[in-house]
Amino acid sequence: MMNNLEIIRTSHLILSELTINDANFIFKLYNDRDFIRYIGDKGIASVQDAESFILQGPINSYNINNYGLCLISLLDKKPIGICGLLKRDKLDSPDIGFAILPNFRKQGYALEASRAILNDARERLQLTKILAITSSENIASIELLLKLGMVYKKMITIKEFDSKPVQLYSIQFN
Numbered sequence: 001m002m003n004n005l006e007i008i009r010t011s012h013l014i015l016s017e018l019t020i021n022d023a024n025f026i027f028k029l030y031n032d033r034d035f036i037r038y039i040g041d042k043g044i045a046s047v048q049d050a051e052s053f054i055l056q057g058p059i060n061s062y063n064i065n066n067y068g069l070c071l072i073s074l075l076d077k078k079p080i081g082i083c084g085l086l087k088r089d090k091l092d093s094p095d096i097g098f099a100i101l102p103n104f105r106k107q108g109y110a111l112e113a114s115r116a117i118l119n120d121a122r123e124r125l126q127l128t129k130i131l132a133i134t135s136s137e138n139i140a141s142i143e144l145l146l147k148l149g150m151v152y153k154k155m156i157t158i159k160e161f162d163s164k165p166v167q168l169y170s171i172q173f174n
């Protein structure tokens, strides 16, 4: 099987580009209860849907933007989540997204991955501003964004989040 292209390695994690070989994992993650509750139902009802999503979402974004959602794996290559930058039409800067499988939460992995993604955004991609959006009920996500040094800006509505108002956060690099 083809290896995923590694983007970043941290003390406990490997962040790499998603490939269609990750469809089983994406199918599982995107149907997790908290994922659907807080991020939304992306309509990934089969492994085949997950393959199409990976192609049209992350892989398309790597080609267009030079960044996109990455697979998070432990150093032994076990996939545990996703983290990376997204570019939405409605927002003027990329926003950071993350999700971890339930069994691997609360161990600092999302924080470690997100810090690495923000660092990469500043150093390699030379971006100056990163946004984040989260539902107001998503305490774990809000706490994580604050820990990353992101600042609450305002409520916005975007169609990807079912058009329900969501909180917008921002971080600016100097």
Ligand SMILES: CC(C)(COP(=O)(O)OP(=O)(O)OC[C@H]1O[C@@H](n2cnc3c(N)ncnc32)[C@H](O)[C@@H]1OP(=O)(O)O)[C@@H](O)C(=O)NCCC(=O)NCCS
Pocket (backbone or CB within 6 Å): 034, 035, 038, 039, 098, 099, 100, 101, 104, 105, 106, 107, 108, 109, 110, 111, 112, 133, 134, 135, 138, 139, 140, 141, 143, 144, 147
């Ligand atoms: C949000 C999410 C990615 C956090 O992942 P995680 O790996 O558990 O987070 P970490 O262990 O790195 O936690 C980092 C910090 O976030 C905060 N945090 C994480 N989970 C929390 C929880 N359940 N309640 C309150 N704060 C929480 C804490 O401040 C934590 O720091 P601490 O461990 O020093 O207290 C995870 O809960 C998840 O996948 N949720 C479903 C998908 C989702 O909602 N994604 C975000 C959409 S905007």
